Amino acid sequence: MSVTPRRARRLVPVLLLIAWLGIGGALGPFAGRLGEVATNDQAAFLPRSAESTKVVAEQRAFSRAETLPAIVVWTTRGEASGAQPAATRALASLAGTPGVTGRLSPALVSRDGAALQGVVQLRPDLGEELPAALDRIRAAAERVPGTTVGLAGPAATRADLSDAFAGIDGLLLLVALITVLVILLLVYRSLLLPLVVILGSVFSLGLACAVVYALADHDVVRVDGQVQGILSILVIGAATDYALLLTARYREELGLHDDRFAAVRAALRQSWGAIVASAATVALGLLALLLSDLTNNRALGPVGAIGIVCAVLSALTFLPAALVLLGRAAYWPAKPRPGGSADASTGVWRRIADLVDRAPRKVWAIALAALLACAALAPTLTSKGVPLDEIFVDDAPSVAAQRTLGEHFPGGAGNPTVVIADAGRLDRVVAAARTTEGVAAVAPVTRSGRPGEEPFVVDGRARVDVTLESAADSDAAKDTVARLRTAVRAGPDADALVGGYTAQQYDTLRTAERDRTLIVPVVLAVIFLVLVGLLRSLLAPALLVATVALNFLATLGIASLVFTHVFGFTGTDPSVPLYGFVFLVALGVDYNIFLMSRVREESLRHGVREGILRGLVTTGGVITSAGVVLAATFAALGVIPLAFLAQIAFIVAFGVLLDTLVVRSLLVPALVRDIGAPVWWPGRLGRKR
Incomplete structure (x- = not known):
């Protein structure tokens, strides 16, 4: 039986909807399963070619088994030496308990005599068992009378990171979707269409997460909690933006066409180019992160690009199919009527267009001056890293314990800098390290772990642990690492390598x-x-x-003021400016693409001057709505109590609003209006009068 054209055009939307319902049903659960293949082990995200990364590989040879240290710190009201025997017994009692491995060190008294410190080595593969292991350590440590106990070190930090990312899939997605739904209800003044848009966003997120899950499970890409959270926000925000552009054009076309199929076809024909170009700028901008030497940056590139591809696929297939089947009912209780005008002649955007038309040079000069003033503050944003006590927005237990540790022990205590050198030159390396400014103590690693014994030599190499005077995350400690590298490689010791936490931070910067x-x-x-x-x-x-x-630089300038004087941050993560740049520039160009593609279309019909005015009026509402949606979804990252994500959330949310309300609404239209036809040079529009 042959299929008539009328029946075929009804069949295609139905098949598309069935396909997407199948994708949503089968792959939707993957949106909550990325945590299964995510890693929050910061060592997995070091610079690939950095010296500190080479040290990580070499120092594994000095341990029979890789471990994850937990540092116990006791503070006392009197002399800590009186509690030292009980603290040592408490540590010894942990031998053989689940998760504990290696030799247990005795408790050490601080120089000021007010605190004790002990190190417990844990298996690095504990995963979900890590909190229970830390609870057992805390319970044993709390048996020391007259003391207050804290847990610091990599194990405690990893546990707090896991707590911060716990439920990230559900919580972040819920906050983002509720935010978007509320905004869409206000934008559309419709009950059905916002639900359709949200459904399309969720379907695209499920598809993206399934693809990323499969790639991460086969070690093609790495995913951590930060990438995981950004993916959810990026897909929901992008899919909603593309949907807003298409549905706004569809509503215009419903005013000109009685046939819903013709209206969808016309809306797709007029908007698919802008949508695909917008998606391409974001996806290609993210893929440029593959050029990074930081593994987590490289991970975000393909993961984010996959999310954008899935978002645009949903916007150009699922949404048109749903609009065809719903017709004017999609906008209920409002119903666009055939024969209506596609031009908006009143309202705030008509007034803005009139202002741009009357005084374009004045408009762009004022907007440009304001942006340049903000951009002048951009160099004041410090991106030398976030101190350990600011990693969490709230004061996490590991941060409080690390702060206590730093008050009573050398700043680098419990987090030594590691030097790997040829055993035959070990004495010269140790002497050079001891004379380096900023070094508190130097200790060659022995087989038993007891000081004073013969150094442990593996394949002709020996390890030296160097304790720094300054806190391991401070600028002073990073400067000491730079001096230490120069000192230990003087003369014939060129093959000495310096690594450890501080060196990793220095190399990352x-x-x-x-x-x-x-x-x-x-x-x-x-x-x-x-x-x-x-x-x-x-x-x-x-x-x-x-x-x-320019919008990006202006945003950094404002962020510098807000981070310092409102949030109280003393620094930003080194990756924050790059992430902010990629998101803001790529997403900011999105709105200019939406505007200028419509301006070009109207200019071909009505001339260059009228084209800019019509383009601004017809796209003003939808682009502003899209900007508000994207800013709100990125602001949802603030529900995760990590400074890195809070900084990204502010930069992108504020920058998108600044771009939407100033750059795209005033600066670009006024510049294009003032320049006139030559702005389209060398295209044929550039030759129109």
């Missing part, structure tokens, strides 16, 4: 600086080429790229 130098121009070039292909112009793309770059 240097690598992040190198990444910004390389990736920023690559992202700008990629976005420029996408815009050239879409707008068929050279000057307009250059103008758009320059304005979104």
